[in-house]
Amino acid sequence: MLSARSAPVIRATLPVVGAAIGEVAEAFYRRLFEEHPALLNDLFNRGNQASGAQRQALAGSIAGFAGMLLERPDDRPDALLLRIAHKHASLGVTSEQYKLVHRHLFAAIVEVLGEDTVTPEVAEAWDEVYWLMANALIAIEARLYREAGMAEGEVWRQMVVAERRTEASDAVSLALHPADGGPLAPFQPGQYVSVQVQLPDGARQIRQYSLSSAPGRAHWRITVKRVADGNDPEGEVSSWLHAHARPGDALTVSAPFGDLVLPPGDGPLLLASAGIGCTPMLSMLDELARTGSSRTVTVVHADRSPDDHAHRDELRALASRLPGATLRLWYESPGDSGHTGLPPGTLPGRADAGALDLPDGVTVYMCGPLPFMRAFRGDLLRRGVPAQSVHYEVFGPDLWLGRD
Numbered sequence: 368m369l370s371a372r373s374a375p376v377i378r379a380t381l382p383v384v385g386a387a388i389g390e391v392a393e394a395f396y397r398r399l400f401e402e403h404p405a406l407l408n409d410l411f412n413r414g415n416q417a418s419g420a421q422r423q424a425l426a427g428s429i430a431g432f433a434g435m436l437l438e439r440p441d442d443r444p445d446a447l448l449l450r451i452a453h454k455h456a457s458l459g460v461t462s463e464q465y466k467l468v469h470r471h472l473f474a475a476i477v478e479v480l481g482e483d484t485v486t487p488e489v490a491e492a493w494d495e496v497y498w499l500m501a502n503a504l505i506a507i508e509a510r511l512y513r514e515a516g517m518a519e520g521e522v523w524r525q526m527v528v529a530e531r532r533t534e535a536s537d538a539v540s541l542a543l544h545p546a547d548g549g550p551l552a553p554f555q556p557g558q559y560v561s562v563q564v565q566l567p568d569g570a571r572q573i574r575q576y577s578l579s580s581a582p583g584r585a586h587w588r589i590t591v592k593r594v595a596d597g598n599d600p601e602g603e604v605s606s607w608l609h610a611h612a613r614p615g616d617a618l619t620v621s622a623p624f625g626d627l628v629l630p631p632g633d634g635p636l637l638l639a640s641a642g643i644g645c646t647p648m649l650s651m652l653d654e655l656a657r658t659g660s661s662r663t664v665t666v667v668h669a670d671r672s673p674d675d676h677a678h679r680d681e682l683r684a685l686a687s688r689l690p691g692a693t694l695r696l697w698y699e700s701p702g703d704s705g706h707t708g709l710p711p712g713t714l715p716g717r718a719d720a721g722a723l724d725l726p727d728g729v730t731v732y733m734c735g736p737l738p739f740m741r742a743f744r745g746d747l748l749r750r751g752v753p754a755q756s757v758h759y760e761v762f763g764p765d766l767w768l769g770r771d
Contacts, residue, residue: 369436369495376492378437380484384493385430387479392422394475395468402471408570410458414601432500433493443503449626452507457561457575457624459520460508465501472497515552515622522621523563524552528614529586537593538643538677539609540579542586546617554582554623556654557647557732557760560589561621564607574604575762577646577734578623579678581653587620590677592643627732627760629654635663635726639743641718642670644735647760649678651732652685652692661691663726669697669718669739695723720746734760 369377384391396416400407407413415421428451435444476493477485485493512519525546532540545551559577566572576589593609595602612618629651630636638648645668655662666686670676676698686694696713714722720743731747733740744757 368440369499373492373495374437374440376488377433377496380489380492381430381433381437383480383484384433384476388426388430389422390479391472391475392426394478395425395472396422398471398475398478399467403467408568408572410573412574413570413572414603418601429496429500433496436496436499448500448503448507452504452511453624453626454575455504456508456511456515456522457559457621458573459522459621461520462505462509465505469494469497469501511624515624517622522561523619524622526587526618526620528612528616528618531612531614534590535592535677535679536674538590539612540588540590540678541608541612541618542588543618543620544586551587552622554578554587555625555628556581556650557628558623558625558650559647559760560587560623562589562604562608563619563621564604566603566607572604577625577650577760579646579649581650581657583657590643590646590649592677625760627734627758630730633660633662635665635729637665637667637723637725637729637731639667639718639720639731639733639735641668641735641739642675643677644733644739644760644762645676645678645682647734648732649682649685652682652689655692656685656688660689662689663691664689664693665723665725665729666692666694667697667718667720667723667743668695669735670699672698672700672702693724718743720750725750725752729756731757732759733757734762737761 396411407416412421415424428447431447432444435442435447473490473494477490509519512522515522526543527546528541529544530542534540557577559575561573561575563571563573576591578587579590580588591605591608591612593602594605625647627647636651638651640648648666648668652664652666655664664686666682668676668682673679676682676696683694686692694712695718697716697718698713699715699717701713701715718739729752731752733743740759740761744759747757748754
């Protein structure tokens with residue numbers, strides 16, 4: 368809870384700080400990388416830095432957290448914090464790094480707003496906001512590390528590619544097993560791992576990939592969609608994996624993390640995805656099929672065409688094994704692949720939540736490009752699905768943080 372002394376200061380200065388928070392984030396990263404250039408190559412995603420997505424996510428989370436402290440002073444924004452904490456844990460972030468962030472962030476605030484605006488009183492109030500958020504994240508991350516049975520930041524393990532399969536025109540799956548022959552760490556359906564690769568320029572870049580099959584299998588499986596090409600920072604890791612990852616090769620992989628996981632119980636579910644966002648849904652479906660679940664499950668997937676749909680046949684097979692499942696597919700260009708007919712439940716165009724029969728009390732899980740999720744979520748809310756029943760996973764910086 369924000370102190371009575373700081374609350375009016377934050378309320379008065381939030382519009383000014385909020386309006387400049389993008390510039391503050393830009394100055395923060397510039398200062399951080401000037402002092403610690405290795406962080407850009409070995410921890411932060413260079414693609415997200417180049418596009419500005421990471422700056423937007425940082426700005427949104429800080430401003431959003433401050434706003435929540437004012438609007439709901441008795442509630443901690445656990446959904447926002449948990450999502451960030453899982454991302455941090457998957458990268459091996461440690462509590463000491465929050466001190467480094469604090470120093471450069473507050474130097475950036477003064478640089479952008481000036482000392483006349485950032486008086487000692489203002490600095491003290493925003494310092495309180497920062498440490499309320501940082502200490503909450505540190506505590507959650509400590510719990511995540513403890514539950515995973517590892518020391519703070521010690522998330523990495525060598526894994527070997529056991530199998531590689533082409534799943535679509537631009538997607539391959541990689542089956543992984545521990546290089547030391549030890550057991551696979553447990554995970555929950557819907558979680559992801561980080562993969563670290565050394566690129567030709569020496570940088571060790573990290574990307575997250577959902578585990579695309581159920582727990583309890585002989586291997587972990589990730590599915591990698593090639594993004595752009597290796598000359599684009601946003602696609603340099605996926606392009607490297609497509610070009611180089613072959614059976615017998617070793618990869619540096621984190622323990623599993625992620626807060627979008629298959630819920631227990633027997634309540635109805637809607638699993639909605641687009642593009643490579645199908646991967647966490649596959650893990651959930653695989654687990655439901657593996658355990659013989661009779662839950663009511665509506666499965667929705669949207670893609671450019673059948674040939675672009677990774678794991679298309681597997682998705683259909685998993686849904687057919689669930690007595691309570693209904694599968695609906697939408698393809699923007701259903702004829703591009705040469706298919707002469709579409710299977711039942713398949714429609715041309717974009718996914719339409721209005722065409723679904725939704726049971727009362729449905730819980731929704733979404734993953735895919737932000738435009739898809741924003742549109743689909745909006746349609747669901749207009750149909751009366753409560754906002755708290757709609758959950759999502761974003762590949763990359765979460766630009767919804769603090770805005771939902």
